[in-house]
Amino acid sequence: MKRIHQSAIAVAAGIAAVGLLASCAGAGAGSGGGNEGDAASGAYTWWDPYPQHEEGSDWANRVEACGDEAGVTIERTAYDTTALTNQALLAGQEGNSPDVILLDNPAVSTLADAGIVSTVDELGLDVSGIDANLLAAGEVDGETYGVPIGANTLALYYNQDVLDAAGVDPTSITDWASLTAALEAITASGSQGITFSGIGTEEGSFQFLPWFWGAGAELTELDSPEAVAALELWKGWLDDGLAPNTVINNSQNTAWEEFLTGGFGFVENGTWQVNAAAEADFPAGVIEIPAEDGGVAPAPTGGEFIIAPVQSDEGRYDVTRQIIECMTTPEGFVETANTFAYYVPPTAEGQEALLEEHADLDTWVSAVQAAKGRTSDNLGTDYPIISEQLWTAVQNGLSGVSTPQAALEEAQANAEADLG
Amino acid sequence: MTTTLAAATARRDGTAGAGGSTPPAPAPRSRRRGPRGSQWAAIGFAAPLLAYLAFFYAFPLWRNIELSVHDYTIRAFVQGEADFVGLQNYAQIFGSPLFGQALANTAFFTLVSIAVQFSIGLALAVFFRGAFRLSGFLRALFLVPWLLPLIVSASTWAWMLNSENGIVNSLIRAFGGTQINWLTSPETALLAVTIANIWLGIPFNLVILYSGLQNIPEEVYEAASLDGAGPWRQFWSITFPLLRPVSAITLLLGLVYTLKVVDVIWIMTTGGPGTTTTTLAIWSYREAFGTGQPDFSPAAAVGNLLIVIALVFGLLYLQLQRRQENR
Numbered sequence: 001m002k003r004i005h006q007s008a009i010a011v012a013a014g015i016a017a018v019g020l021l022a023s024c025a026g027a028g029a030g031s032g033g034g035n036e037g038d039a040a041s042g043a044y045t046w047w048d049p050y051p052q053h054e055e056g057s058d059w060a061n062r063v064e065a066c067g068d069e070a071g072v073t074i075e076r077t078a079y080d081t082t083a084l085t086n087q088a089l090l091a092g093q094e095g096n097s098p099d100v101i102l103l104d105n106p107a108v109s110t111l112a113d114a115g116i117v118s119t120v121d122e123l124g125l126d127v128s129g130i131d132a133n134l135l136a137a138g139e140v141d142g143e144t145y146g147v148p149i150g151a152n153t154l155a156l157y158y159n160q161d162v163l164d165a166a167g168v169d170p171t172s173i174t175d176w177a178s179l180t181a182a183l184e185a186i187t188a189s190g191s192q193g194i195t196f197s198g199i200g201t202e203e204g205s206f207q208f209l210p211w212f213w214g215a216g217a218e219l220t221e222l223d224s225p226e227a228v229a230a231l232e233l234w235k236g237w238l239d240d241g242l243a244p245n246t247v248i249n250n251s252q253n254t255a256w257e258e259f260l261t262g263g264f265g266f267v268e269n270g271t272w273q274v275n276a277a278a279e280a281d282f283p284a285g286v287i288e289i290p291a292e293d294g295g296v297a298p299a300p301t302g303g304e305f306i307i308a309p310v311q312s313d314e315g316r317y318d319v320t321r322q323i324i325e326c327m328t329t330p331e332g333f334v335e336t337a338n339t340f341a342y343y344v345p346p347t348a349e350g351q352e353a354l355l356e357e358h359a360d361l362d363t364w365v366s367a368v369q370a371a372k373g374r375t376s377d378n379l380g381t382d383y384p385i386i387s388e389q390l391w392t393a394v395q396n397g398l399s400g401v402s403t404p405q406a407a408l409e410e411a412q413a414n415a416e417a418d419l420g
Numbered sequence: 421m422t423t424t425l426a427a428a429t430a431r432r433d434g435t436a437g438a439g440g441s442t443p444p445a446p447a448p449r450s451r452r453r454g455p456r457g458s459q460w461a462a463i464g465f466a467a468p469l470l471a472y473l474a475f476f477y478a479f480p481l482w483r484n485i486e487l488s489v490h491d492y493t494i495r496a497f498v499q500g501e502a503d504f505v506g507l508q509n510y511a512q513i514f515g516s517p518l519f520g521q522a523l524a525n526t527a528f529f530t531l532v533s534i535a536v537q538f539s540i541g542l543a544l545a546v547f548f549r550g551a552f553r554l555s556g557f558l559r560a561l562f563l564v565p566w567l568l569p570l571i572v573s574a575s576t577w578a579w580m581l582n583s584e585n586g587i588v589n590s591l592i593r594a595f596g597g598t599q600i601n602w603l604t605s606p607e608t609a610l611l612a613v614t615i616a617n618i619w620l621g622i623p624f625n626l627v628i629l630y631s632g633l634q635n636i637p638e639e640v641y642e643a644a645s646l647d648g649a650g651p652w653r654q655f656w657s658i659t660f661p662l663l664r665p666v667s668a669i670t671l672l673l674g675l676v677y678t679l680k681v682v683d684v685i686w687i688m689t690t691g692g693p694g695t696t697t698t699t700l701a702i703w704s705y706r707e708a709f710g711t712g713q714p715d716f717s718p719a720a721a722v723g724n725l726l727i728v729i730a731l732v733f734g735l736l737y738l739q740l741q742r743r744q745e746n747r
């Protein structure tokens with residue numbers, strides 16, 4: 001009898017342990033969104049990729065204020081940029097998406113394609129004031145899936161001391177030929193010409209695109225003569241010692257750090273370094289990236305979109321719209337711009353207001369006006385596939401695996417095969 | 421990458437678990453006293469282990485196989501209705517122009533890493549066997565690569581091998597050589613990441629081989645030296661043969677660890693320039709997480725291929741071990 005009793009306990013303990021495991025797994029799957037509250041009141045969930053802005057920061061307070069204005073509380077969660085996209089996908093899979101997500105713009109079409117983002121029409125948002133070139137990154141098959149809250153892009157920072165020593169006037173740089181001539185003068189004077197990022201990730205494509213588009217190439221034809229010209233420009237700089245060999249492995253941050261050593265004339269980098277440039281040990285300026293034959297090259301846009309994931313309870317959209325509208329007023333845009341060290345507002349009104357406060361940002365405002373979304377031209381979810389081939393071709397061309405021509409031809413063939 | 425190891429472990433644990441849950445049939449004598457009770461107890465005790473194995477080994481493995489035979493696009497991932505495509509993902513992997521290169525890179529990276537790690541590890545183990553002053557301290561120093569977080573050591577290697585400002589090139593230039601673009605030239609990139617990985621793997625080999633050496637009785641060496649065998653002869657006639665079982669498991673574990681290496685290569689070159697340092701593991705990682713467009717199905721197919729490769733070598737090891745036992 002006693003033995004049976006013991007074994008019964010053992011069985012019970014075993015089953016309890018199994019049950020515990022199962023309940024753990026269940027709890028893991030259940031957490032994440034948690035927005036089963038009432039439609040009109042209660043908590044609205046908000047995800048953004050700014051963990052550096054903690055609770056109590058200006059940004060967090062602004063988000064909270066927009067909730068108060070709409071008569072609800074906002075529960076804000078901050079994720080790392082890449083983690084945010086994955087979290088959004090998982091939440092969409094489990095049907096507990098947050099009400100609002102601030103999402104990196106190339107990811108918008110990915111989520112839209114998965115069918116988990118509501119369109120601006122469904123929300124009743126007016127996007128007519130938003131610059132068309134910025135809004136295009138969130139457009140898929142004629143539908144718009146969100147509003148840009150600001151944009152940043154790439155330009156060329158220069159080191160005034162190095163340029164002075166080489167006798168180069170930055171305003172004289174208007175096309176590729178004059179830029180290359182300037183780099184040669186800088187190299188002759190003992191400094192290094194330019195650094196940038198050609199790493200084998202999305203950053204590499206991001207940095208190459210101004211030259212690619214500046215030559216007149218299109219992402220649908222990676223092996224066009226224009227595209228080859230752009231890659232040959234970079235390759236020529238490496239071969240002639242105008243750019244260091246390290247660019248093949250440089251991230252944008254590494255390129256920036258190289259520039260901060262003071263040994264470089266130029267660096268290709270983004271709006272997010274404006275403050276760091278002001279604090280550098282040398283006077284730094286900025287010019288827009290020139291196109292091959294003069295004028296400004298379209299640089300790719302960076303920056304987040306504010307999107308509203310699909311909810312089973314459509315009654316929530318009304319408040320969601322009010323929250324989004326609160327974040328996207330002209331004053332709201334300028335506030336966002338200041339919070340994030342110069343995010344250029346996506347509307348003409350907002351840009352004017354920003355320039356009134358910071359007249360020195362005019363280069364960036366016009367760079368953003370000339371910029372282009374990577375997922376624009378209805379490329380949408382094709383873009384990541386093309387981009388992977390593009391950065392591979394850049395790496396192959398720069399490192400000498402193959403010639404720029406052959407590298408881009410291979411990229412085009414692979415992209416076509418992958419896109420089916 | 422953990423899947424590979426998990427699979428290997430699961431295989432071994434699995435057999436152990438199965439053996440534990442089905443005890444030898446009880447003798448008829450004990451049946452009268454209520455064998456069902458004790459059998460239930462056995463199941464009860466085994467249940468947590470079985471559930472653990474099912475949750476953390478069988479399910480992920482099954483899920484990986486399932487991923488690889490479906491076409492999981494982002495849309496299918498979210499809405500849960502991926503098309504069954506059979507072996508199409510595998511056909512795509514084998515037909516890819518990257519396959520041959522990735523396989524060759526994996527073979528080079530793994531074999532060179534293991535061979536050099538093992539040789540250096542064994543040499544150091546023999547060296548430290550003769551206990552001398554500070555030998556314990558020095559041996560501890562050799563463990564440092566093991567203790568450092570991988571991101572630290574891989575980044576440090578990347579800086580050291582930097583084309584323009586790296587310390588390695590500074591040295592080469594100081595001795596009158598020309599700059600070598602370690603990580604950015606297609607000729608040297610694979611070698612550079614392999615060197616870094618060898619450095620990382622030496623402590624593992626050192627520790628296991630050193631403990632293996634402790635089990636060789638000192639008398640054997642004494643007898644050998646009485647017979648007039650020099651150090652070289654002692655190594656090849658005593659140390660090496662007696663260390664064979666330990667060597668075999670060291671090599672197998674090293675193989676499994678090296679096959680699944682992603683972090684070192686990813687941090688140093690992201691598989692580049694171009695695809696010149698893309699191994700199978702890097703390829704799988706890039707498909708799944710390295711682009712803006714997660715492609716889980718081909719990634720899972722490559723991952724399964726890695727599991728199969730590790731499994732083949734695992735079986736080879738078991739075969740060798742059995743033959744040795746039968747001898």
